[in-house]
Amino acid sequence: MKNILVPIDFSKDSMNAFENAIAFANNLGSSLRIIHIRKTKDYDKPFILEKPDTKYGKTVEDFCKEIVEKNRLKYTGGGKFDYIIGKGKIYQGIINQAVKDNTDLIIMGTHGVSGFEEFWLGSNAYRVVSKSPCPVLTVRTGFRR
DSSP states (O other): OOEEEEEOOSSHHHHHHHHHHHHHHHHHTOEEEEEEEEOOOTTOOOOOTTSOOTTTSOOHHHHHHHHHHHHTTTOOSSSOEEEEEEESOHHHHHHHHHHHTTOSEEEEEOOOOOSHHHHHHHOHHHHHHHHOSSOEEEEOTTOOO
């Protein structure tokens, strides 16, 4: 496996999946790419990466750079370790990037959702698993290896 893609939304669950992805990439000698997709709707204002989040005073790009830099020493996979930011439907952005990068494995967290219908109809993880061009490893809430 040469390329691993890790979707993050900066939640505890996605960061847990990212930590597990580092271990996979190190063991397999794989490149590791983080992807963050900003959900947009038809009526949204233009997407601006440079606009800081008012709560934290950082941009999405700042957060992604920080994650890569803080974890650079943990990553020993030998390939690329980077990030990409996109916009649109979350699951579609992940799938499109997986195709573009010839991704071999997607590792993503799952958020705790309630109810059968909410999980099966509303979960980005489910949509990625069902439409992905490659295997998808989902990491449940709280799993640590």
